[in-house]
Amino acid sequence: DAMVIQNPRYQVTQFGKPVTLSCSQTLNHNVMYWYQQKSSQAPKLLFHYYDKDFNNEADTPDNFQSRRPNTSFCFLDIRSPGLGDAAMYLCATSRERGQGGETQYFGPGTRLLVL
Amino acid sequence: GQNIDQPTEMTATEGAIVQINCTYQTSGFNGLFWYQQHAGEAPTFLSYNVLDGLEEKGRFSSFLSRSKGYSYLLLKELQMKDSASYLCAVMDSNYQLIWGAGTKLIIKP
Numbered sequence: 001d002a003m004v005i006q007n008p009r010y011q012v013t014q015f016g017k018p019v020t021l022s023c024s025q026t027l028n029h030n031v032m033y034w035y036q037q038k039s040s041q042a043p044k045l046l047f048h049y050y051d052k053d054f055n056n057e058a059d060t061p062d063n064f065q066s067r068r069p070n071t072s073f074c075f076l077d078i079r080s081p082g083l084g085d086a087a088m089y090l091c092a093t094s095r096e097r098g099q100g101g102e103t104q105y106f107g108p109g110t111r112l113l114v115l
Numbered sequence: 116g117q118n119i120d121q122p123t124e125m126t127a128t129e130g131a132i133v134q135i136n137c138t139y140q141t142s143g144f145n146g147l148f149w150y151q152q153h154a155g156e157a158p159t160f161l162s163y164n165v166l167d168g169l170e171e172k173g174r175f176s177s178f179l180s181r182s183k184g185y186s187y188l189l190l191k192e193l194q195m196k197d198s199a200s201y202l203c204a205v206m207d208s209n210y211q212l213i214w215g216a217g218t219k220l221i222i223k224p
Contacts, residue, residue: 111155
């Protein structure tokens with residue numbers, strides 16, 4: 001089945017210790033997104049890739065970086081996690097950014113705990 | 116600014132019908148989405164409306180009025196598994212999704 005996969009599902013890290021979350025997709029979608037979602041809040045877009053073009057949201061902290069080495073994979077790097085970065089991190093994909101292909105499909109998420 | 120409003124929480128009875136409202140003010144409009152999110156899980160796509168009117172998909176229907184900046188999600192024949200948060204999201208003129216905070220729906224037997 002075509003899908004969006006995130007690993008790991010749960011990640012525990014220490015304050016200030018770099019961590020990488022991964023996302024892969026078999027949908028062959030052009031666009032990949034990273035969201036941060038805290039309890040009872042709306043998902044907050046951190047950045048997205050349209051193919052290889054990286055688009056950073058204006059209020060995304062520099063502590064968050066991303067890489068997309070190929071169509072299928074996208075990584076979220078948190079360089080120095082703080083306690084406030086504990087959240088669910090959601091990866092999503094869409095075929096296009098418009099033209100009827102805008103629907104975003106989500107992976108299962110990675111729940112990050114910072115000790 | 117851009118804003119999506121939906122009730123924080125609703126309660127309904129198993130087998131009944133519930134309507135979850137969403138109002139929005141955005142910079143442009145390229146469609147409205149409804150997602151279901153169970154606790155601790157990722158959002159799952161339910162529906163997409165870009166034209167005015169009602170879209171029906173099984174027990175779930177979604178309505179849009181662009182002139183009023185208003186949508187609702189109608190759930191019929193409620194089941195216990197429908198207990199979840201329902202997120203309304205609008206795609207603005209830059210094809211960016213503006214998300215509501217979600218409506219937590221509690222189903223009681």
